[in-house]
Amino acid sequence: MKYKISFILFTMALFLTSCNDVLDRPSLTTAEDSEYWINEERVRLYANGFYANFFVGYGEKNETAYAPNANYIFSDNGVTLGTQKQFVRSVPTSKGSNSLTVEWEDTYTGPTWNFAWIRKVNVMLDRITQVMPNLLTEEQYNHWVGVGRFFRGLEYARLVNVFGDVPYYSKEVTTVEKDELYKDRTPRDEVMDAVYNDFEYAMNNVRLNDGAQYVNRYIVASFVSRWALIEASWQKYHYNNNVRATKFFEQAIAAADMLMASGKYDIETDFRTLFGSTDLTSSKDCILYRKYDAGKNITHSIASSCVMNTPTTNGANLDLVKAFICTDGKDWQTSALANTDDFTLSNLIKTRDPRFEASFYNEPTSLAKSSYLYVTKFIPRSALEYLKIPGGTPAAEFQSDKNVTGYPIMRYAEVLLNWIEAKAELASIGGTAVAQGDIDRSINKIRNRPLAPEAVALGVKKTVKMVLTELPNDPDRDRSVSALLWEIRRERRMEFAFEFSRIIDLRRWKKLDYMDTDRNKELLFGTWVNFQKEAAAELKPDNKNKIRVIDKSGKIIVYDGANGAQMNGFFYPKENLGRLPFIDLPNINPYLSPIGTNDITFYKNRGYTLTQTKGWPSVN
The missing domain is CATH 1.25.40.390 (Serine Threonine Protein Phosphatase 5, Tetratricopeptide repeat)
Structure with missing residues (x-):
């Protein structure tokens, strides 16, 4: 139950x-x-x-610690306008501190x-x-x-x-x-x-x-x-x-x-409804569900962050966009579908896994200042109908901290993905090989999730079933990871984007280097924008020398007031700056948090020893 x-x-x-x-x-x-x-x-x-x-x-209310879409930016999925959130590179002094910032x-x-x-x-x-x-x-x-x-x-x-x-x-x-x-x-x-x-x-x-x-x-x-x-x-x-x-x-x-x-x-509920409903307690998708009730003054503010009426400095980056699989089950570079290298949002919606359309607003928007791609995963589709009305405003329940949409704390989809990943990992160290039936019971069950009528109207199609003998040969695959595990990890990334999972997954896989912005500049890029067609209002004198894009060849194009026709590429604000190095540095272990020096001193003053976290320098 x-x-x-x-x-x-x-x-x-x-x-x-x-x-x-x-x-x-x-x-x-x-x-x-x-x-x-x-x-x-x-x-x-x-x-x-x-x-x-x-x-x-x-x-609850404006308290969003541990809440989805509140701090997702600290992973390889998101980009913030400005310098990206840093890994702490020295032991803090304060008691109860954490190594990787808040x-x-x-x-x-x-x-x-x-x-x-x-x-x-x-x-x-x-x-x-x-x-x-x-x-x-x-x-x-x-x-x-x-x-x-x-x-x-x-x-x-x-x-x-x-x-x-x-x-x-x-x-x-x-x-x-x-x-x-x-x-x-x-x-x-x-x-x-x-x-x-x-x-x-x-x-x-x-x-x-x-x-x-x-x-x-x-x-x-x-x-x-x-x-x-x-x-x-x-x-x-x-x-x-x-x-x-x-x-x-x-x-x-x-x-x-x-x-x-x-x-x-x-798996019986369309993806967006999982996060925008007020009551899924009877849904078979949800093992654990938190229901909110305005009458009891139990509300939240996460849906308000998706309502498209206020600017946000956070957004999805290009690396995540490119990770979404095409509906023929292949990565965008090896897909047999036409125009998979066309990154306009209208084409991505038609050619990518349905979870893409369900996670983002379907047009580029300057409201997403860092990427022009606005996350709308955690709000019902109906809540955005106000955008079709000139001068419209969101309903009161989607403003401030008055939200009452519920959250599926534990979904059956996660259990299925945990299961298939554990089986594949176990097979890699001597266990029984994964069979097609295992894939059908897990990944393919998830891929067969119902589509919302609104998604179908936009051209969204279900992704075909995964076939073990026809796994993609993704040119961007980390070659230290098998093709099967790579695709399982891709499913997790699409399924749990902006929820709890990604940063924990990177840590347990020992893959925090995926967040290295020197190694992967696409972590700093946003979605594809044709400014003359999709954001012409932004081509104004005030934005001269402020807007820039990067095209597929890597050429950066800055708006100079007269080159609007050339402003066609991946949005790349000059403010989007990378992280400082954090991998393979002495006395820095980004995978585990140090404890504050005050804690160690506290023990020492009482005649006891508290050892520092492995990989971090001890206090003399």
Whole structure:
């Protein structure tokens, strides 16, 4: 059953604690006391406090941390007007800092150096196991221990993803246990073995159905398919440890198999509707869905960023545009379709995978200042009807922070892509080869997603099925990656553009060099614009020497006030500047975040040692 997140209101005093040195100080509320833990409903009330941390959706009001389309620019998909967001290249001083600027935390990569959520879940588990064995039935006991271990596994998977080795706590630690409070990092493998075990327990004990607003076994398994795949990839590409990679690839496959065998989920909703609907709780596409409700003052602002009434300095870059596959299943350079090298938006809409049309406004626009390509993925098509009316304005619900469109936090499409990638990766290190039937159950099921009538009217067609014996020979393929894995990764890029996935994928594949703007200038280019036809209003005296494009030969053309007929190429603002080098530099590890020097000094002043993240310089 889908989980309709309306974010249950509960007594926050049960959950709020003040900050201690490493773990949160025990709260002064009854949730810390054994007298609180008297029945299942008390456990449920306490567990509700984890939902807002792990299942953010579009966020709330103007708070967009972890929300899609809020910070997608920090990947190889987007370009910002100005200097591109930088990787931090020195250890910060502040406590809880993150190495890759705020974008790391805000693009769903994980928490800062803080173990409050670990302590909270260990309190829950300790109370259940120590106080409640005789107060709960065996089934209730196993379920709630499973829920607690699921949340603990999630948080540790996120911490490890950001920092690598982290201190592992399997139980509540009190303020008098100094050696535990200030212990050094636990090796990554030991932490992730514990996460593996937590996930296994949860997948075997959490209820199949605990009601429409609560975690169930299918939700657990969907997240396990994500995080086990991430860890498996890390073990393969960063540590060359195929034994451990196999362990986690197999867990990811087993988790996805659980959902695929259930018959409860399918691909049945057109792509744009997945993100622009107000209620998909009954859709088989959604395993976990956050519903918003203006009547309860639970709204967000992400749809307003797609409504086309305000300029944005962010946009999609040319590298992403070229990554979209053609409808004959080939890359644009080897496709048999006519005119695939015609990058006008009208032609891209007709020749590229339907997810292209569903993700962008169908005309170049100066509102997207960095690229002329405006992201409209997260708003219903009907919300843009106002653009057809002279002087029209968006409906009130699509302005400011009044949005009530829901977000599919976990989609069946992701489970399918996690599954096929894990199988292909496992095959590359000695597992069973991927068969055509595997492709049909995953990628081809997604490609057969229904098309919206509005898309069909624009000439959009479904992409043909992937055939293992006819994979594209993409000239731009990274030759360290097999043709099959390259196409699987392409599917993820098209499917999850501007959501949570891309920066995490690049990190786990050890491919952050894809974000190197010196290596790939197309990261700084926008979409194709024929200014005389599509943006003639911009050819005005005020824009003399301000607008420029780059043509297919690489020639930069600057508007001089009289050469409007030549202003035909990929939009390339002079403000779009690249990143500083960040790969293969001494004392810089862009794949893992350093901890602040203040944290290390804090430990040292108390007689303990806190080791810096691997690849970053230690404090003397």
